[in-house]
Amino acid sequence: MILETQRLILREFTVHDLEDIHxxxxxxxxxxxxxxxxxxxxxxxDYMDRVLSMQKQEPRQEFELAAVIKDTKQLVGGCGIYRSKPSQGEIGYCFHSAFWGKGFASEAADRLLEFGFSELGLHRIFATCRPGNLGSAKVMQKIGMKYEGHIREHMWHKGSWHDSFQYSILENEHRIKA
Known part of the structure; x- marks a missing residue:
């Protein structure tokens, strides 16, 4: 599977991507x-093993994709969309810090919305970020997602509880935006 944006190719990860991911x-x-x-x-x-396993799902529920700059063929991050019932999905993204602030995450995330609504037939897509991750919150806002709320201390990691901000967009809102 390959998705394209103006500057990126979003493609399946391969075993050859391990060092770039790391x-x-x-x-x-x-x-x-x-x-x-x-x-x-x-x-x-372990992540690579999970991603390669995802690619074999039938029907496929999870899509983790490498974000590669078209011009240079450099892998600069990853992004994904994960289906859940009924007709909902979650997107996520992680990019090398040298490529922050250049619009790549927004470009990839917006393409995932298009894929989720047009190819997967989703009704609602959401995403979360930690409250301190202002860059990620800006990505969600830029692609038309609406702030739904502050989820308090729902995740335990690295020895403490963490909050999340949640954003979402509905298919009809995305259609209007496009």
């Missing part, structure tokens, strides 16, 4: 607001 997944700054990481080599290999 570069950003092991960076403490990149994973500061994530519920995983920083990754060890073993963590990144």
């Amino acid at each position: 570069v950003y997944a092991s960076n403490p700054m990149v994973v500061k607001h994530m519920m995983w990481g920083p990754n060890t080599k073993e963590d990144t290999q």
Whole structure:
């Protein structure tokens, strides 16, 4: 599966991507607001094994894709969409810090919305971020998602409870935006 944006190719991960993934997944700054990481080599290999397993699902429920810059063919991050019932999905994204603030996450996330609504037939797509992750919140706002609320201390990680902000967009809202 390949999805394209103006500047990115979103494609299936392959075993050859392991080192590129590990570069950003092991960076403490990149994973500061994530519920995983920083990754060890073993963590990144476990992730790769899960991603390759996802690709074999029938019917497919989870899509983790490599974000590659078209011009340079450089893998700069990953993004995904995960189906749940009834007709809902969640998107997520993680990019190498050298590529923050350049619009790549927004571009990838917006393409995932299009894929979710047009190809997967979803009704609602949501995303979450930690309250301190203002960059991710801006991505969700930029792609037309609406703030739904502050979910308090619902995730345990790295020895403490974490909050999330939740955003969503409905298919008819996305259609109007497009």
